[in-house]
């Protein structure tokens with residue numbers, strides 16, 4: 512690709528005496544750089560479909576393993592995570608895994624998993640609601656406001672979830688159907704597996720991984736200054752203003 516680009520660039524330079532760039536015949540090269548894209552009249556398309564995707568691959572993967580009723584999880588989500596989402600979401604790929612210190616047992620008689628949670632069955636219910644919301648609304652922009660709302664509001668799990676759903680444009684009827692279905696049960700099981708497979712194994716919640724890694728030091732920094740940590744980890748070319756402020 513680079514060879515043909517170089518050749519076509521040289522060709523263009525020869526023909527035009529280096530003054531302008533012609534659009535290459537092969538559309539494979541149209542988004543190679545801004546000048547070529549301009550010559551081909553496809554700057555908007557390149558920005559949207561090619562360059563944005565490349566920038567997307569630089570995103571820092573932030574994964575949060577948590578359980579819905581743990582006070583430290585609530586605190587972390589309502590402050591650090593929410594702030595990071597509001598200020599630097601363009602460089603972060605947020606993933607939420609609502610399971611935490613729960614345990615599961617498969618019951619052959621019902622063909623369902625039964626979950627046992629640190630803060631009781633209310634927490635299992637909350638975890639399942641989060642699981643269904645994330646699955647129904649996979650875009651972070653759609654599910655994180657709900658997660659934030661429920662984690663920062665005290666009260667009965669079902670009541671809070673209903674209110675938060677309404678506030679954050681989540682269709683609670685769909686969520687309820689998922690929660691009551693074998694699909695919801697299976698989705699929760701997948702989070703159990705993902706949590707149990709952590710390396711190193713998680714020892715507490717909230718438990719953070721950044722680009723798949725976890726260290727004690729990183730965890731402490733995340734809970735103290737998540738924006739700073741994510742900015743420091745980001746290696747892409749387009750740090751948001753909030754990151755530059757922190758440098």
Ligand SMILES: *[C@@H]1O[C@H](CO)[C@@H](O)[C@H](O)[C@H]1NC(C)=O
Pocket residue numbers: 567568570572604605606
């Ligand atoms: C974001 O994270 C999810 C789950 O960890 C992964 O499947 C996806 O590829 C990631 N996206 C980017 C742009 O890194």
Ligand SMILES: *[C@@H]1O[C@H](CO)[C@@H](O)[C@H](O)[C@H]1NC(C)=O
Pocket residue numbers: 650651652653
């Ligand atoms: C997620 O939602 C936001 C806001 O509605 C939108 O700009 C973005 O393109 C969506 N992302 C994906 C991957 O659909």
Ligand SMILES: *[C@@H]1O[C@H](CO)[C@@H](O)[C@H](O)[C@H]1NC(C)=O
Pocket residue numbers: 568569570571572604722
């Ligand atoms: C984020 O995760 C995705 C999918 O797992 C991976 O392709 C990408 O390289 C990761 N990004 C970083 C910066 O590690």
